[in-house]
Amino acid sequence: MTDLTSFIAGLPKAELHVHHVGSASPRIVAELAARHEGRSPVPADPAALADYFAFSDFAHFIEVYLTVVDLIRDDEDVRMLTYEVARELARQQVRYAELTITPYSSVKRGIAAKAFCEAIEDARRGAAADFGIELRWCFDIPGEAGLAAAEETLRVALDEKPEGLISFGLGGPEIGVPRPQFKPYFDQARAAGLHSAPHAGETTGPDTIWSALHDLGAERIGHGISAIRDDKLVAYLAEHRIPLEISPTSNVRTRAVASIEEHPLPLFAEAGVPFSINSDDPPMFGTTLEEEYAVAARLLDLDVRGVAGLATASVEQSFLSPAGKKALIAEIDTYTAHNLA
Ligand SMILES: O=c1[nH]cnc2c1ncn2[C@@H]1O[C@H](CO)[C@@H](O)[C@H]1O
Secondary structure, eight states, rough: OOOOOHHHSSOEEOOOOEEGGGGHHHHHHHHHHTTTSOOOOOSSSSSHHHHHHHSSSHHHHHHHHHHHHOOOOOOHHHHHHHHHHHHHHHHHOOOOOOOEOOOOHTTTTTOHHHHHHHHOOOOOHHHHHHHEEEEEEEEEEGGGGGHHHHHHHHHHHHOOOOEEEEEEEEESTTTTOOSSGGHHHHHHHHHEEEEEEOOESSSHHHHHHHHHHHHHHOSSSEEOOOGGOOOHHHHHHHHHHHEEEEOOHHHOOOOOSSSSGGHHHHHHHHTOOOOEEBBBBBBGGGHHHHHHHHHHHHTTTTHHHHHHHHHHHHHHHHOOOOHHHHHHHHHHHHHHHHHHO
């Protein structure tokens, strides 16, 4: 009988909620910080970087996140970052990942949208060839930058149409950033065939999640953990099979949840709300997707079959094609059967 840690390590996985810049490993951040010697508050030393990634609250997390965004200065940085993030995901047997990318933040820092999209697409093709991982993009609006960012994010999505683009999102702080103002942009993105997967209910209450559903046509919700405070919303999510993209350690490290023991994940599982397990911004939260699977296994008291079910659920909730889902689920089933034998 295999132990859970080694089972998780070899288990084919899909990740649905993981941020591009937020996945920059300490090595990549150090390399980028070294290129901007002295002009960045981001430490190049990995140990100092771990201290730098200690957040007092969510607003502080966003502030630190944006100092790392400042390190991405040209399309070569974008290409290298994307390819290295794919390498790390593939090392964890992630076969498919929907990476949340924020074009506005890079275009605003002087990287042309066309060069940005060419860089991520080069990396996507390279990662498929070299690591056997399929990357897709969720272009998200950084909410703190408001409608100007919404305008630009939609423009890049519709004008550049990178081949891997499949969904449209909304990230950044929720407090003071009501969802309804972004409805026209989500309407146009969805009309263009993009799936809607905004963040909501990470740092604000259930109303933000209701708004993401009704105003933004959300097919999945980023985090959505405050839904647990509204029985009607929990019932709605379960009945309409609207998945929550849960990142347990993220919620504790940004102080959205007081401790991992208090995370509402077990309550969602009990209520039949579909969810995927994700890492969000793994190096910033001192975690990996493998570790998040182990956390979920502990919180939900899962055995090997239960952990395999986490991977299968992520594939089923992904925006992969039916054929793609079938193939990846078959791989998960084969791996699991082999380990249970
Ligand atoms: O957990 C998260 N919640 C919300 N936004 C996040 C998170 N992780 C990374 N970002 C990113 O923060 C930036 C703000 O401009 C956005 O790029 C968003 O994608």
